[in-house]
Amino acid sequence: MTELPRGWEWATLEDLLAAQERPITDGPFGSKLASRHYSDSGARVIRLQNIGDGVFRDERAYISEEYFEELRAHEVRAGDLVIASLGDVLPRACIVPDIGLAIVKADCIRVRLHPEIDVRWVLYALMAPATRRHTASLIKGVGRPRLGLSAIRKIPIPIPPAEEQRSIVAALEDHLSHLGEATLALEGIVQRLRLLAKRILVDAIPVPGPSNWxxxxxxxxxxxxxxxxxxxxxxxxxxxxxxxxxxxxxxxxxxxxxxxxxxxxxxxxxxxxxxxxxxxxxxxxxxxxxxxxxxxxxxxxxxxxxxxxxxxxxxxxxxxxxxxxxxxxxxxxxxxxxxxxxxxxxxxxxxxxxxxxxxxxPPLEEQEKIVRSVKARLADIERSISGIELRQIQADALRRSLLAEAFAGRLVSQNPADEPTSLLLERIRRERLAQPKSRRVRRPSKLPQQKETLL
The missing domain is CATH 3.90.220.20 (DNA methylase specificity domains)
Structure with a gap:
């Protein structure tokens, strides 16, 4: 682990959890949540497609509110962090907005943090280049990359004092919002250029065409x-x-x-x-x-x-x-x-x-002329798109650089009067130790029925 700024401490994601029952959980697997359980309305199901890289995607799926009650142990609330354990970009995470009743599905990890830990800080920590490099060695599976729940619990997170967390997040979000606006504008230009290319192709060859065709x-x-x-x-x-x-x-x-x-x-x-x-x-x-x-x-x-x-x-x-x-x-x-x-x-x-x-x-000469013209116009569009894509790559690099600067403590100045992080982490640890342990009630296993013997 790298050396941290004064007053910061290393913690694992598990160290930052809320002092309550099941502060971290994955979704129900197998037959507990199958296609037959889905409905047209009711409680939301958060799936992998909802978890963008720092963004919640509003892809909708539902189960009935009655079945939600059976799966309430996997409940998600507004402000919770959800982490994808499966995919090409790991750990991929986002903060859940206010969507009403909801649960997580398999391969989605719900994390509920202690109220003195800024959830946005932890989100950006999971997106930081150093975290991605660390977890890359823990990912398993070929074709279906996976980061298991036990590995997610142990992800190291650098923690500054609580006030500094909020100051850094505010500065970081200001920079990232401007960068995000520019990126969206570039994406819009690319979409319009691709539509223009399609329009050129369609208009270049009218059907039925001129009388000499x-x-x-x-x-x-x-x-x-x-x-x-x-x-x-x-x-x-x-x-x-x-x-x-x-x-x-x-x-x-x-x-x-x-x-x-x-x-x-x-x-x-x-x-x-x-x-x-x-x-x-x-x-x-x-x-x-x-x-x-x-x-x-x-x-x-x-x-x-x-x-x-x-x-x-x-x-x-x-x-x-x-x-x-x-x-x-x-x-x-x-x-x-x-x-x-x-x-x-x-x-x-x-x-x-x-x-x-x-x-x-058309006549061969006209075919050749149209092909030459269309190829030239499409080449101009592709050059423009390539230039924009280069800007998008540069924007991604700047985003990573901003995250690196934030987690190196160089984005805002420190306040020596802030409470040291060590005291914050100790307070969270004591609260969690004081949390009563939940007891799982074991259901009696069903004895196999004896088959009647025919004499």
């Missing part, structure tokens, strides 16, 4: 194929080849960070081998991403695709870049959604329905 269909403008179906028998074999799937295809971008392989005999591989200029589209996705297209530009070489993707290979009077533009236009104009069928919340675009979608074909 020919209106065709996707099936007549080029060749459409569905990729090879995956099968467990082909996970290993003598002819392992890479393939692209829906997880690799984003709008105007193919992600090659996780390319898989399967066994492709030569004659089968030839059928599904990609050629530079092929357009790949998501065959099955959530509706807003259905038909998300990207062009295969020749890398990596010798690669195929699966039946989660549709392939369009342009005809002689269609430029591949034009086809990509048309499909991006159709996706943002929600044209593909009119052709879908829905299975288990996933929208599917069959090859036959895709082939029937209208496809405008």
């Amino acid at each position: 020919r209106i065709s269909t996707v099936g007549k403008a080029g060749m459409v194929d569905l990729g090879r179906q995956r099968h467990p028998d082909w996970h290993i074999g003598p002819n392992m080849r890479p393939y692209l799937r829906v997880a690799n295809v984003f709008e105007d971008r193919i992600d090659l960070t996780n390319v898989m392989e399967m066994d492709f005999p030569s004659d089968i591989f030839d059928k599904y081998r990609l050629v530079e200029g092929d357009i790949l589209l998501n065959e099955g996705q959530s509706p807003e991403y259905l038909g998300r297209p990207a062009m295969y530009r020749g890398e990596p070489k010798e690669i195929a695709f699966t039946n989660s993707l549709l392939r369009f290979r342009a005809g002689v009077d269609v430029l591949p870049e034009w086809a990509l533009l048309v499909f991006r236009r159709h996706m943002h104009a929600k044209r593909f959604i009119r052709e879908v069928r829905i299975t288990t919340n996933i929208a599917h675009l069959s090859a036959s329905r895709f082939k029937s979608v209208e496809f405008p074909v």
